[in-house]
Amino acid sequence: MLRREYDQACSVARSLEVLGERWTLLVIRDVFNGKRRFDAIQQDLGIARNVLAARLTRLVDAGILEKRPYQQRPTRHEYFLTEKGLDLWPVIVAMMDWGDRHLAETGPPVVIHHKDCGGVVDGRGYCRRCGERLNARDAYAEPGPGGAAGYPSSTPGA
Amino acid sequence: MLRREYDQACSVARSLEVLGERWTLLVIRDVFNGKRRFDAIQQDLGIARNVLAARLTRLVDAGILEKRPYQQRPTRHEYFLTEKGLDLWPVIVAMMDWGDRHLAETGPPVVIHHKDCGGVVDGRGYCRRCGERLNARDAYAEPGPGGAAGYPSSTPGA
DNA sequence: ACCCTAAAGTTGCTTGATGCAACCGAGTGT
DNA sequence: ACACTCGGTTGCATCAAGCAACTTTAGGGT
Secondary structure, three states: OOOOOOOOOOHHHHHHHHHOOOOHHHHHHHHHOOOOOHHHHHHHHOOOHHHHHHHHHHHHHOOOEEEEEEEOOOOEEEEEEOHHHHOOHHHHHHHHHHHHHHOOOOOOOEEEEEOOOOOEEOOOOEEOOOOOEOOHHHEEEEEOOOOOOOOOOOOOOO | OOOOOOOOOOHHHHHHHHHOOOOHHHHHHHHHOOOOOHHHHHHHHOOOHHHHHHHHHHHHHOOOEEEEEEEOOOOEEEEEEOHHHHOOHHHHHHHHHHHHHHOOOOOOOEEEEEOOOOOEEOOOOEEOOOOOEOOHHHEEEEEOOOOOOOOOOOOOOO
16 A cells, blocks of 8 residues: 555544555454464465465554464464454444445345344344344354355354 | 455455445545535545546446536536445444544544434444434534544535 | 475565646636 | 636556465474
């Protein structure tokens, strides 16, 4: 990105300075869906490896992801969402809902469910069945009628 | 953008194919805030004119903005949000809320209010005072304690 | 010993999107 | 006649993204 900053007194602009680069939100979505390792994300997105490395370090620097070693010698790490990262859940949900309603012809490829009651989650992050207002930890994703592969019933790890 | 498509069966990815380019969401935010003309948006964002032209035609093609002439000879137009564009309001609200909570040190630069009761709108697009679930037409933006210039009490035109 | 595989990147080169400034065309103001 | 406005378009330079090859530290097979 040429000039990374948008220089605006606006929280949308400030958010986009961190999230607005190509691939960034899809990387975050993958981590939400339980893909925590470099190669898993790289293969899922088909993103260039150098670009993925740049995005991950930037997200770690921004406090959105956390890098944790899961083995030594050789050291291998996984990426987890921090609280700040988990707070992005409503953004992802709102964007998914908009795409479901305006871009998906064959129905939603992915449906989000409420863990406690199994109800479907709406575009504002509320459970359609019990009406509860949810956060990232209260929900899980599953393939929908639009047919998405690679969507395990994953929970956002923290 | 090199490969515009992310090629994923996911509504987040499909939404980002339209919205994910640099500047696009800020252009939409400006139209939400009543900036409907080319030069108004260009001066507010400091975006290159050719890039703004490209974004606007793409957003019109995508059915998010609508181009309407407001005078003849010479023909001048304004850009308005369509229903599809107005439906992006929850995305903007969620992103603004995240930035307010995690990036704004001096308080929110902009606060969204409920037209009917004047209450403040939360990150899910609900009125904190009367509890109503709101849409774009129910709300207006005003400068907040974080100090944002150029935020008239504007309503999203349609 | 030797070869293959794996994870998590790094390096170098090419391609394409962005930034900048200048220009254009139709009409208005003085 | 001249400058000015709005809504762009054109040309060129720069920087980010894409791609493939390479690296490091290990384990497994023969």
